[in-house]
Amino acid sequence: MIRVGCMKYGLLVCPRCGMAKGVEASKKTTTCQCGREIDLRRVKLKYMTDSPLELAESVAKANAALRGGQQLPPERKTRKKEPYFVIAERARSVKDPVERMKVIAKGLTDLKGAFGVDDVRRVVSILGKDSAEDVIKILQEHNLVYETVNGGFRAV
Numbered sequence: 001m002i003r004v005g006c007m008k009y010g011l012l013v014c015p016r017c018g019m020a021k022g023v024e025a026s027k028k029t030t031t032c033q034c035g036r037e038i039d040l041r042r043v044k045l046k047y048m049t050d051s052p053l054e055l056a057e058s059v060a061k062a063n064a065a066l067r068g069g070q071q072l073p074p075e076r077k078t079r080k081k082e083p084y085f086v087i088a089e090r091a092r093s094v095k096d097p098v099e100r101m102k103v104i105a106k107g108l109t110d111l112k113g114a115f116g117v118d119d120v121r122r123v124v125s126i127l128g129k130d131s132a133e134d135v136i137k138i139l140q141e142h143n144l145v146y147e148t149v150n151g152g153f154r155a156v
């Protein structure tokens, strides 16, 4: 079996029923819901990941695609995600606008130390919500960020 880095989980397709299943890469065998025992050393795991959440997601996608009679979706590249994109993704799930801006401010502070309007703009352009100027304004109004000596901002 080929291991990619130290990725813990992978997806396999059952040779009997054809359904995708998520497994721990360190296991030797697994039993499919159809009852078939699968030797993990004989199958190639796909969509290797360290995240159980990502694993569940790719299993769900693969099974939806299989049920629809389609090909498996193209394997996701394992390159590191662009950090602004990661922050935007994290913020996207937050419904409350102020909370969402707080997530952006926290993410950018962790990433950069202090961030500027342009950094906020890069995140909100991915989100397609709010303007960078509004985000800064609202964050300041709620005392969620403070301005640094260099004119940058940091989350409180």
Ligand SMILES: [Zn+2]
Pocket: 014, 015, 016, 017, 018, 019, 032, 033, 034, 035, 036
């Ligand atoms: Zn099966």
